Amino acid sequence: MRIAILGYGKMGKVIEEIAKSRGHSIVIKTDSDNPTCDIKQVDVAIDFSSPHIAFNNITMCFKNGVPVVCGTTGWLDKYDRAVEICKNHNGGFIYASNFSLGVNLFFQLNEHLAKIISKNNQYKADILDIHHKQKLDTPSGTAIKLAEGVIRYSNYKSWELTEAENQNVKAHTIPVFAERIDDVTGTHRVRYAGETDEIYIVHKAHNRKGFALGAVIATEWLKGKTGVFSMREVLNIR
Numbered sequence: 001m002r003i004a005i006l007g008y009g010k011m012g013k014v015i016e017e018i019a020k021s022r023g024h025s026i027v028i029k030t031d032s033d034n035p036t037c038d039i040k041q042v043d044v045a046i047d048f049s050s051p052h053i054a055f056n057n058i059t060m061c062f063k064n065g066v067p068v069v070c071g072t073t074g075w076l077d078k079y080d081r082a083v084e085i086c087k088n089h090n091g092g093f094i095y096a097s098n099f100s101l102g103v104n105l106f107f108q109l110n111e112h113l114a115k116i117i118s119k120n121n122q123y124k125a126d127i128l129d130i131h132h133k134q135k136l137d138t139p140s141g142t143a144i145k146l147a148e149g150v151i152r153y154s155n156y157k158s159w160e161l162t163e164a165e166n167q168n169v170k171a172h173t174i175p176v177f178a179e180r181i182d183d184v185t186g187t188h189r190v191r192y193a194g195e196t197d198e199i200y201i202v203h204k205a206h207n208r209k210g211f212a213l214g215a216v217i218a219t220e221w222l223k224g225k226t227g228v229f230s231m232r233e234v235l236n237i238r
Ligand SMILES: NC(=O)C1=CN([C@@H]2O[C@H](COP(=O)(O)OP(=O)(O)OC[C@H]3O[C@@H](n4cnc5c(N)ncnc54)[C@H](O)[C@@H]3O)[C@@H](O)[C@H]2O)C=CC1
Pocket: 006, 007, 008, 009, 010, 011, 012, 030, 031, 032, 033, 034, 035, 048, 049, 050, 051, 053, 070, 071, 072, 073, 074, 096, 097, 098, 099, 100, 134, 137, 211
């Protein structure tokens, strides 16, 4: 496939390597110094850019008939509008806050754990996201999706970003704490703390290859399809 990488940064570079190793051509690479391109020449665009520009990148692709795989986080207040524009142009779209297989399994585990623990009121949930210091959005897109998974299967109604770990929040709210530490690719922990013990599930990314491979697999899966999809469909998770 002829691929455009919109946002040739840390992720864009790993995606290029993996896409090439699977026989694809990278014909466009944009970044903040070279943001414009003739998008019509590609089969699909992969956006891993920046929260402030992702919506413009994505909708520019839909308007030019180019399907999009997007991993940029921190812009989801405009997600519904992007979906509407995609549908109006009969386009193809996959967004995922995290493309790695491991995290998509972790999302399932998180929902299962929420379901079984919600039958028992003795434990309080909280979420921790740890990333490198260059990350622009807080909390991470993955942490938000984990919180939404807990909310779907428990009595929690909302989540709140806290300034410290173990900070108290209002009832039925999940505290989400984000730490930014040099060189951490991405760690997410969901904890259930009780009076006498606690239960943790943790996912640690060792490098960016898992995210990039997932994004390239999603790109291959999207070929020839129209509609709005998630990694659940790509990975055939029920
Ligand atoms: N969904 C997933 O699996 C993952 C998502 N991410 C997300 O992907 C995004 C990018 O992450 P990184 O590569 O680590 O960041 P980065 O900062 O290394 O790269 C971002 C790139 O976007 C470029 N950019 C900025 N403005 C632009 C514009 N107007 N047009 C085109 N490009 C522009 C920058 O120049 C830079 O090259 C972030 O939102 C991050 O949260 C990161 C890892 C995995």
